[in-house]
Amino acid sequence: MPVIKCKGGFDWEGVPVLAYKEDGTHFKSITRRILYKGADELPSEVRYFEIAPGGHSTLERHEHLHVVIIQRGQGEVLLGNQIHEVNPFDVIEIPSNTWHQFRATRNEPFGFLCIVNINRDRPHRPDASEAENLKKDPAISTFIRL
Ligand code: MN
Secondary structure (H helix, E strand, O other): OOOOOEEEOOEEOOOOOEEOOOOOOOOEEEEEEEEEOOEOOEOEEEEEEEEEEEEEOOOEEOOOOEEEEEEEOOEEEEEOOEEEEEOOOOEEEEOOOOOEEEEEOOOOOEEEEEEEEOOOOOOEOOOHHHHHHHHOOHHHHHHOOO
């Protein structure tokens, strides 16, 4: 794949629009595109995610680290115990074992690139006691979608 041509907007030739995850109700109105599948010399994937207005990603944490670069729209991200507004071309490092969730906050798609190691652990969602702990902070309690 020497060059994957962008068709304009946020679509690329030969890159299908995939479900964000295979199933579940812990996310809403979000799609996934795999732009780069990695190589022996660079074992990382680059994905493009897009959240429709009112949508959100899964609240989760995991050992592996993400780097996210916002591409369009505006959103908010819970990162640990902080909520940040994020805009195009902001760069976000989501450290190991840090709770995170993205939400679209305007009436337009919210899109971002996410770089991740090919070899990674599975995301973990909060159990009942972890959810209770997160909800102790009123701002986080209002923000999160389980
Ligand atoms: Mn994640």
